[in-house]
Amino acid sequence: MTGVTGGRRRVSRVVLLDPADRILLLSGYDPADPSVRYLFTPGGGVEAGESLEQTALREVAEETGITDVRLGPVLWERTSLFTFDGRRWEQDEWYHLGRTETVALDTSGQTDLERRSVTSLRWWTYEELLRTRETVYPIRLAGLLRTLLDEGPPPSPIPLGTERD
Numbered sequence: 001m002t003g004v005t006g007g008r009r010r011v012s013r014v015v016l017l018d019p020a021d022r023i024l025l026l027s028g029y030d031p032a033d034p035s036v037r038y039l040f041t042p043g044g045g046v047e048a049g050e051s052l053e054q055t056a057l058r059e060v061a062e063e064t065g066i067t068d069v070r071l072g073p074v075l076w077e078r079t080s081l082f083t084f085d086g087r088r089w090e091q092d093e094w095y096h097l098g099r100t101e102t103v104a105l106d107t108s109g110q111t112d113l114e115r116r117s118v119t120s121l122r123w124w125t126y127e128e129l130l131r132t133r134e135t136v137y138p139i140r141l142a143g144l145l146r147t148l149l150d151e152g153p154p155p156s157p158i159p160l161g162t163e164r165d
Contacts, residue, residue: 008090012055013043014098015075016066021149022123024064024105025136031117032086036165038135039124041095056096063114064121065106072097073153078138078160085113095138097153139163 016024023041030036044059046052053071061067076095083089105121107114124132126149130142138144138160 008092010046010052011043011080011091011093012046012052012059013041013093013095014056014060014069014071015041015095015145015148016060016064016069016098016100018103018123019101020123020125022125023129023141023145025122025124025129026063026118027120027122027134028118030084031113032084037119038137039132040137041141043093043095052094053096056098060098062109062111063107063118065104065109066100066102068100068102070099072099074157075148075153076138076144076160077157079162080137080164081162082165085117094157097148137163 018024025039026042027037027039029038042060042063043056044063046055050058052074056071057069060069073096074094075097078093078095080091080093081089103123107118107121110118126142126145129136129145136142140160
């Protein structure tokens with residue numbers, strides 16, 4: 001099915017930090033190949049009429065149950081090329097900074113596809129993220145998080161280039 005194309009989409013993601021500066025990551029896999037597992041930030045496709053900010057807040061609420069997010073600036077931009085659920089995708093992604101006081105998670109708002117492909121959600125410290133052997137997207141997330149925590153948000157979004165699975 002590698003010839004089936006899902007198309008190009010615009011995606012808004014959130015680097016969601018709690019009061020202890022832990023980052024929330026979802027753990028999941030490709031439904032077409034459960035052996036392909038990875039960690040990733042909350043987020044998803046921009047729907048018709050939505051801004052990147054609206055998408056970011058909607059996706060965090062759907063995937064995590066957290067609705068009290070203070071959305072900050074866009075930190076990073078990247079293009080992602082990957083295969084998921086039997087289709088080849090190309091995504092333009094914008095990563096927003098998000099802060100929340102809420103650490104309790106509620107996955108009851110997840111879509112059917114998310115319920116089939118997301119195995120867990122977890123708050124990670126920088127140190128835990130640095131030590132993990134799991135695949136993490138974006139690829140340099142641990143280093144990017146360290147810079148964010150040390151220096152604050154960049155004055156303009158940092159281009160991360162194109163990442164391929």
